[in-house]
Each structure stands twice: as structure tokens, then as C-alpha cells.
Amino acid sequence: MKINEVVNEYRTVHGFSLRKFADALNSKLINTDVSHATVARWEDESTHSEPDVRFLFECLATYQDWRRGFAIDCLTAMFPDLVQSGTVTFKLPIAG
Secondary structure, eight states: OOOHHHHHHHHHTTTOOOHHHHHHTTOOOOSSSOOHHHHHHHHHHGOOOOOOOHHHHHHHHHHHHHHHHHHHHHHHHOHHHHHHHHHOOOOOOOOO
């Protein structure tokens, strides 16, 4: 599945307009401002636009509902080999 298909599916299933979908994604996140225009770019296959990986991980850490599934499905669409391998390694900077 491609990113535009993931976005369209989640938006359609939940009956959200572009603006309401963006508002729902932003609702509990700090320093995140996904706009309806950004969602439209994600949904438009010709733009090849994708959600920021940090944003998706923030969704994973914050939500326990459909938004978590949205983040997982986006990551799977963006990195199918990585997700299917079952091995993910993160290198985080050490605060100093």
C-alpha cells in the first residue's frame, strides 16, 4: 500500500475532511502542526509527499487508537523491508 492510499483509507473510514483529519492527528501532540494542506499533499499521489518519520513515531508513542494504526501503516508503506524484517534499530543522540 502507498502513503496516499493509507491516508485516503483512514480519512474515508473515519469520515474526516482534510481539516478534521489534520486536527485529529494534532490533538495530543506537542510542537506538531500538521495542516489540512499537508494531509492533501500526502493523499495526492503525484506529490510523492510522506509524513515525517519523527511525527509518526510521536503518534506511536502518544496514541492508542486508530492514529497508532495510521502511523504503523504509514511506516510500513514507507519502509516495507524494514518493517517486515522485524528488526528495527534506533540511534538516538545523547543529551550532553
